[in-house]
Amino acid sequence: MSEVLLDVAGLGKSLTSTSGDTLLINxxxxxxxxxxxxxxxxxxxxxxxxxxxxxxxxxxxxDTGTVSHRGATVEGVPxxxxxxxxxxxxxxxxWLTVEKNVRLAIRDVPKAPARQRVEAALAQMGLSGFADRYxxxxxxxxxxxxxxxxxxxxxxxxxFMDEPFASVDALTRSKLEDTVLGLWQxxxxxxxxxTHDIGEAVYLSDRVLVLSARPSxxxxxxxxxxxxxxxxxxxxxxxxxxxxxxxxxxxxxxxQSSEVAAR
Amino acid sequence: MAVLRSTTIRRxxxxxxxxxxxxxxxxxxxxxxxxxxxxxxxxxxxxxxFITTMQAVGTVLSGPALSxxxxxxxxxxxxxxxxxxxxxxxVGLALxxxxxxxxxxxxxxxxxxxxxxxxxxxLAIVLLGLGSQMVVAIVVSAAVWPVLxxxxxxxxxxxxxxxxxxxxxxLRGVALFRRVLFPATLPSIVAGLRIALSTSLAxxxxxxxxxxxxxxxxxxxxxxxxxxxxxxxxxxxxxxALGWLFDTLFLAAEHRWLRWDQATAGGNRV
Numbered sequence: 001m002s003e004v005l006l007d008v009a010g011l012g013k014s015l016t017s018t019s020g021d022t023l024l025i026n027x028x029x030x031x032x033x034x035x036x037x038x039x040x041x042x043x044x045x046x047x048x049x050x051x052x053x054x055x056x057x058x059x060x061x062x063d064t065g066t067v068s069h070r071g072a073t074v075e076g077v078p079x080x081x082x083x084x085x086x087x088x089x090x091x092x093x094x095w096l097t098v099e100k101n102v103r104l105a106i107r108d109v110p111k112a113p114a115r116q117r118v119e120a121a122l123a124q125m126g127l128s129g130f131a132d133r134y135x136x137x138x139x140x141x142x143x144x145x146x147x148x149x150x151x152x153x154x155x156x157x158x159x160f161m162d163e164p165f166a167s168v169d170a171l172t173r174s175k176l177e178d179t180v181l182g183l184w185q186x187x188x189x190x191x192x193x194x195t196h197d198i199g200e201a202v203y204l205s206d207r208v209l210v211l212s213a214r215p216s217x218x219x220x221x222x223x224x225x226x227x228x229x230x231x232x233x234x235x236x237x238x239x240x241x242x243x244x245x246x247x248x249x250x251x252x253x254x255x256q257s258s259e260v261a262a263r
Numbered sequence: 264m265a266v267l268r269s270t271t272i273r274r275x276x277x278x279x280x281x282x283x284x285x286x287x288x289x290x291x292x293x294x295x296x297x298x299x300x301x302x303x304x305x306x307x308x309x310x311x312x313f314i315t316t317m318q319a320v321g322t323v324l325s326g327p328a329l330s331x332x333x334x335x336x337x338x339x340x341x342x343x344x345x346x347x348x349x350x351x352x353x354v355g356l357a358l359x360x361x362x363x364x365x366x367x368x369x370x371x372x373x374x375x376x377x378x379x380x381x382x383x384x385x386l387a388i389v390l391l392g393l394g395s396q397m398v399v400a401i402v403v404s405a406a407v408w409p410v411l412x413x414x415x416x417x418x419x420x421x422x423x424x425x426x427x428x429x430x431x432x433x434l435r436g437v438a439l440f441r442r443v444l445f446p447a448t449l450p451s452i453v454a455g456l457r458i459a460l461s462t463s464l465a466x467x468x469x470x471x472x473x474x475x476x477x478x479x480x481x482x483x484x485x486x487x488x489x490x491x492x493x494x495x496x497x498x499x500x501x502x503x504a505l506g507w508l509f510d511t512l513f514l515a516a517e518h519r520w521l522r523w524d525q526a527t528a529g530g531n532r533v
Contacts, residue, residue, distance in 0.1 A: 059427055083431045090424035095446040095523045104442065105432055134523055150432075 003070075005190050006033040006056070006158060010065035013048075013055050024215040025051045029065070031209060031218060033158065033190050040193040040201035041218075042248060043211025049194040050162055052216070056192065057083055057160045082151035086163040088143040092135035092150075098122065099131035102150045121149040125179070141172035145179065152183055159184075161193045165200065174232050177204060181230065198252065202226075202244045203235055210251035220251035311493040319497035328482055333501060336467060336479040339395055340509075343402025344463040348456055350403065351410025355452075356444055358411075359418025372411070380405040380466055384473045393474050401470035406459040413455030417448035450524045453517050460513055464506050479505075 011029040014022050025048035033039055043049050054060040056067055058077040067074045082105070085091045092101050102118045109117070122131055125145040135143050144164060151159060161180075165173040181204060184191055195201050201208045202224055210220035224244055226235055235241055295313050302312035311319070324333065358365040358372070383404045384397075391397040421444060429443040445452075471480025483498035518525075 054427070057431065059430060077430050077433065079433055081431075083428075085424060085428070087424060090422050091428040093425070093428075093443065093446070095449070104434075136523075 002034040002036055004032050005035045005037075005070065006192075007068045007071075008032065008056065008065070009068075011052075011055060011062050011067065012064035013051055013060065014063055015051065026055070026217070027215040028217050033192055035157070036188045036190055037207065038184055038191045038193070038205045039207045039209065040195055040205040041209045041211055042195055042198055042201045042252060043216060044213050044252065045196055047211050047214050048216045049196075049211060052211070053083075053160055053162050053192070053194050057081055059083075079154075080157040081160060082154060082156040082158075083160045083162065084144070084147050084151050084164045086166050088140065088147050088167065089136075091147055092143055094134065094136055097132050097134055098127065098138070098146050101135060101146060102153055105150045105154045117153060118149075121153045122146075125149045139172075140168045141176060144168060144176060148176075148179065148183065152187060152189075155187065156189055158190045158192065161191065163195055164193070166196075173200075178232065180204070185229070198245055198248050199236070202241060202248060203230060203232070208244075208248050210248060220248075222248050222251065309492055311496055315493050316496040316500060319493035320500055323482075323494060323497050323501065332478050332482040335395065335477050336471065337505065339398045339471075339478065340402065340463045340467045340505075343399045343406055343467065344456075344460055346399065346403050347406035347410055347459050347463065351407045351455065351459070352414050352445070352452055355411040355414025356418045356440060356448065359415040359421075359448075360440070360444060362419070365415065365419070372415075376408040376412070381469060381473070384470060387470075388474045393476060395475075398467060398470040398475055398478065402463050402466050405466040406463045409455040409458035409462065410452065411455075413451045414448055417451035418444060421447050450521055453521060457510070457513055457517070460509050461506060464502070464509065468502065 008029055008031045011026060012024070013026045014024050016022050029052060031039075041049060041052065051060065055062050058067075058074050058081075069078060069080065092098075093104075096104065099115070099118050099122070102121060103114050106114050106117060119128075119131060122128060125148060127142060127145055127149065130138060130142070130146075135146060138146065144167075148164075164180075165176050168176065177200060180191070191204075193201070193204065198208075202222075203226075205224050208222045208224060209218050210222070211217070212219045222244060226238065226240060226244070299313040302310050302315075323329070358368050380401065383401055387397045387400045387404075391400055425443055425447050426439075429439050434442060467478070468480040468483070471478035472484045475481050479498055479502055483495055483502075486492075486494035486498060
């Protein structure tokens with residue numbers, strides 16, 4: 001059986017706005033992520049999904065509660081995780097070529113073997129021949145695949161993704177979803193995906209967590225028992241897919257979410 | 264050659280590269296011609312003709328003044344500029360990145376940079392004596408600010424996701440500065456460096472006039488006080504030529520360093 005990799009208990013986080021007001025973003029978040037598990041978090045926009053991911057990945061410090069990895073409290077940004085953000089134009093460095101952007105993640109490896117690994121990673125993403133291009137010379141979908149290659153090359157235990165497909169067109173999006181599924185099945189890392197797209201969450205995940213409006217907390221957990229391997233055309237037409245979609249949607253629209261928000 | 268080739272390409276790029284400098288030099292030629300005509304018409308010993316001045320430039324550059332005055336000035340200007348560049352980038356980025364530190368130092372920086380440069384000359388003479396060290400110190404006291412302030416400002420405005428990504432990749436400390444903060448702020452830093460370069464030359468002359476026994480500033484003042492009028496003008500022309508040369512070399516370097524920035528800005532500068 002897979003073991004618990006990441007355990008989040010009683011996590012709360014407030015942010016201070018530019019006008020100086022303190023705003024409670026996440027409150028009493030409890031969740032766990034097992035090794036090799038694909039979990040999505042869905043919730044309304046402005047609900048603090050990104051803040052939650054930043055806290056879980058160590059980029060921000062929790063105000064209350066703890067994040068622990070294999071039983072040890074996470075302090076700072078841990079080496080066993082990678083993140084893919086939504087806005088690839090701002091996470092790929094425009095002054096580095098594609099190859100150098102990816103190699104930055106394994107900069108402690110000597111140059112020659114590192115280059116080989118980068119080439120292999122780019123080839124896996126269908127980006128052979130683009131190593132010496134600059135990110136801004138590539139299409140949006142290709143740039144996001146460069147970001148994925150950079151995230152995966154250090155073989156993370158956990159891959160955090162913050163709306164990674166929200167800035168590309170629908171066709172590219174479904175291709176990228178399958179790319180991520182392929183990577184996940186091959187590399188076996190745990191994935192925590194934040195998205196506002198319920199269909200995407202159901203299609204990809206083992207489990208979907210529903211986040212309430214702000215101050216957000218997890219109000220529902222839906223186990224996704226769709227068979228794997230999944231495929232866009234077949235999985236998304238299964239009656240069970242639509243049932244699960246409705247269940248998650250009902251969770252998002254649950255009056256409890258606005259009730260929590262009103263408190 | 265270059266001008267001929269440019270006519271076969273219809274993009275705006277060759278125009279910018281070749282045609283504009285040609286027009287620019289035409290302007291210089293018109294002024295030189297006007298200078299020559301005016302000087303001939305006035306026929307006075309205090310206003311030599313353009314040709315006489317250029318002959319004096321030739322004499323100065325082929326005489327002992329080249330190694331005694333011109334080259335030391337170039338060295339001091341470049342040394343002052345280099346120190347300003349390093350100091351300005353390091354301190355500017357640190358104050359910009361560490362917000363709390365920047366807040367503490369903001370008033371001090373504003374106070375120091377608003378002091379007029381000539382004010383430092385007597386102080387520098389007391390501390391460092393007459394000569395190159397003093398001149399370089401004065402150059403730094405003026406040229407460091409455009410670099411420091413631009414680096415500071417750019418570090419404060421750096422894209423937050425650039426920094427989040429860097430931290431997620433495990434970059435911190437010096438590696439974070441070198442690999443992310445510095446390249447991200449380089450366009451602003453380079454703009455500050457260009458101002459610092461021309462400031463270096465201007466302040467160099469003031470410092471050399473006020474407290475040095477060699478250098479272009481000393482040469483110009485000395486020639487003026489001994490009524491060597493064409494030499495005085497020649498010194499000014501050499502100074503202007505140096506300023507032009509520095510800026511031209513700088514722009515060429517900028518073009519190489521910032522290809523990515525010029526391309527991402529979507530302009531037609533590449």
